[in-house]
Amino acid sequence: MRTLTTIALALGLASPAAADLKFFPERQETCVACHGENGVSEIPEVPSLAGQPDYYALLQLVEFREGNRDSPEMAATVDGMTNDDLKAAAAFVGSLPPAPAPGPGDPAQMKAGSALSAQHGCARCHGAEYRGGQQIPALRNQRADYIVKALQDYRAERRIGERAAMVEVAAELSDAEMADLAHYFAHQP
Numbered sequence: 001m002r003t004l005t006t007i008a009l010a011l012g013l014a015s016p017a018a019a020d021l022k023f024f025p026e027r028q029e030t031c032v033a034c035h036g037e038n039g040v041s042e043i044p045e046v047p048s049l050a051g052q053p054d055y056y057a058l059l060q061l062v063e064f065r066e067g068n069r070d071s072p073e074m075a076a077t078v079d080g081m082t083n084d085d086l087k088a089a090a091a092f093v094g095s096l097p098p099a100p101a102p103g104p105g106d107p108a109q110m111k112a113g114s115a116l117s118a119q120h121g122c123a124r125c126h127g128a129e130y131r132g133g134q135q136i137p138a139l140r141n142q143r144a145d146y147i148v149k150a151l152q153d154y155r156a157e158r159r160i161g162e163r164a165a166m167v168e169v170a171a172e173l174s175d176a177e178m179a180d181l182a183h184y185f186a187h188q189p
């Protein structure tokens with residue numbers, strides 16, 4: 001079965017930590033133009049990169065370049081980038097400090113989101129504090145509008161991702177449940 005991990009291994013992309021950052025001082029400005037200062041996004045449906053594991057970032061950058069994950073903005077960004085460029089970009093993402101806590105959420109939505117997360121076992125893969133790791137993204141203090149968009153993309157199978165794990169998860173979620181989950185993850189203390 002084709003997975004992101006096997007693609008990355010085939011491309012020799014297994015070790016972003018070993019990448020050097022030397023091409024990055026100029027390119028960082030491009031990334032933060034959309035993804036925000038320190039990788040904390042202020043643009044709707046543009047994800048924060050702060051706190052994302054470097055390996056997850058690398059796999060996604062490969063997916064954008066190979067056209068397996070659809071985003072005109074990211075396709076244009078990674079167009080012409082070599083494997084070493086992608087490794088350096090992923091190392092840059094991994095070097096960002098975690099996204100700051102944005103303040104308390106709406107109590108009713110926090111309660112509903114927490115219960116849904118427990119019911120669907122989100123922490124089983126994304127970690128007890130939703131910090132992700134390896135090929136699993138952090139959800140902690142990600143933008144709520146982006147989380148909803150990502151869940152809708154999985155449910156509609158516009159985005160398949162690693163072993164289609166999220167397609168199965170998202171198939172069980174209603175729009176209202178997605179909104180509660182996203183609010184909960186976006187407001188972690």
Ligand code: HEC
Nearest residue numbers: 027030031034045046047057060070071073074077089137
């Ligand atoms: C023109 C705006 C734009 C620029 C410039 C840009 N990005 Fe993005 N990026 C996006 C958008 C929009 C998405 C979300 C795509 C989606 O909805 O699937 C994204 C997604 C990503 C993701 C996946 C995040 C996740 O949580 O899955 C990574 C990693 C990423 N970008 C890294 C970078 C890096 C590194 C740079 C600089 C080299 C960069 N981006 C430049 C707009 C941009």
Ligand code: HEC
Nearest residue numbers: 120121122125136137147150151160161162165166169181
């Ligand atoms: C079986 C493991 C597993 C479970 C359970 C799981 N996830 Fe995921 N999740 C993943 C993996 C792996 C990815 C990355 C997939 C990819 O490559 O696109 C992911 C990606 C995501 C993303 C995209 C994040 C981004 O930055 O683009 C969101 C949002 C998400 N999961 C939310 C959830 C929610 C909400 C739950 C519980 C309802 C959940 N996940 C349960 C494994 C899991």
